Amino acid sequence: MEWILEPWPWYVAGIGIAVVMVVLMLFEKSFGVSSNLRSICSILGAGYCSDFFKFNWRAQVWNLTFIVGSIIGGFIAHQYLTTDHSIDLNPKTQAALVEKGIENPGSTFLPDEIFGTESAFTAKGFLFLLIGGVLVGFGTRYAGGCTSGHAITGLSNLQLPSLIAVIGFFIGGLVMTHFILPFII
Amino acid sequence: MSKAEIVSWYRIYEMFRFESFHMYGVIGTAVVLGVIFVLTMKILRVRSFRGNPIDYAVKKKSAFRYIIGGTIFGLGWAMTGACPGPMFVLLGKGVFTILIVIFGAVLGTFLYGVLRDKLPH
Numbered sequence: 001m002e003w004i005l006e007p008w009p010w011y012v013a014g015i016g017i018a019v020v021m022v023v024l025m026l027f028e029k030s031f032g033v034s035s036n037l038r039s040i041c042s043i044l045g046a047g048y049c050s051d052f053f054k055f056n057w058r059a060q061v062w063n064l065t066f067i068v069g070s071i072i073g074g075f076i077a078h079q080y081l082t083t084d085h086s087i088d089l090n091p092k093t094q095a096a097l098v099e100k101g102i103e104n105p106g107s108t109f110l111p112d113e114i115f116g117t118e119s120a121f122t123a124k125g126f127l128f129l130l131i132g133g134v135l136v137g138f139g140t141r142y143a144g145g146c147t148s149g150h151a152i153t154g155l156s157n158l159q160l161p162s163l164i165a166v167i168g169f170f171i172g173g174l175v176m177t178h179f180i181l182p183f184i185i
Numbered sequence: 186m187s188k189a190e191i192v193s194w195y196r197i198y199e200m201f202r203f204e205s206f207h208m209y210g211v212i213g214t215a216v217v218l219g220v221i222f223v224l225t226m227k228i229l230r231v232r233s234f235r236g237n238p239i240d241y242a243v244k245k246k247s248a249f250r251y252i253i254g255g256t257i258f259g260l261g262w263a264m265t266g267a268c269p270g271p272m273f274v275l276l277g278k279g280v281f282t283i284l285i286v287i288f289g290a291v292l293g294t295f296l297y298g299v300l301r302d303k304l305p306h
Contacts, residue, residue, distance in 0.1 A: 133289020168255020
């Protein structure tokens with residue numbers, strides 16, 4: 001049972017994700033997490049501001065359950081199934097991060113310089129996380145899906161629009177990582 | 186997602202620097218298996234548990250919204266190292282500052298809803 005406490009290899013996650021997608025299809029649902037953000041807006045009353053949020057979110061409750069499951073899964077994995085919280089990064093990535101002022105990159109799941117309480121509650125740190133979130137929320141709805149809806153479900157079904165969206169994900173990600181992040185972290 | 190470290194900001198950063206196979210392995214395995222599953226299900230005309238034909242959700246044809254929306258999402262993904270699923274996994278892991286990102290994502294979705302009619306698709 002030692003393996004369960006070790007980090008799992010990539011193919012385990014890949015197989016898991018594909019199985020989740022197929023099971024959802026068999027239950028006449030579709031695998032797409034970002035739709036929940038729209039449901040949350042509706043629940044909070046956004047229907048008063050835009051017709052986009054006037055839909056029967058109750059039919060999406062199963063998907064909200066996915067979020068609840070994710071929170072529980074994260075909790076269990078963190079509390080009971082992980083002994084070593086470090087990430088085995090490529091030394092090149094590590095060196096690049098040290099150069100940018102990130103201390104001990106990979107020693108935990110997330111850089112303290114971004115997610116630590118101290119940095120997140122400075123004006124700059126707060127805006128960084130907030131703007132990042134807004135871009136994710138706005139972008140996924142504009143593109144009609146995120147990693148799960150486009151990169152996994154869409155590509156599995158050989159959808160050209162999803163391939164275009166995934167190319168977009170990479171354009172944005174590469175621009176941010178190489179041209180913008182160096183100036184803001 | 187937590188156990189294979191795909192909720193780690195570092196993994197996303199490493200992916201966009203092309204310095205690790207890890208994330209490509211995860212997404213690649215899922216897509217290759219996904220294609221095989223979906224094709225098999227289509228050929229065998231597999232029905233859902235309720236006995237209905239399966240809806241394979243054909244995406245609307247357009248390029249603009251996908252490339253622009255995708256790029257905007259990509260910018261946010263590389264910043265926060267989290268797409269919508271992992272955000273909630275991180276919350277479960279006790280990373281409470283991720284709530285700022287989740288709040289931002291809900292706000293971003295709301296902004297899209299409000300501006301939708303004015304945006305080119």
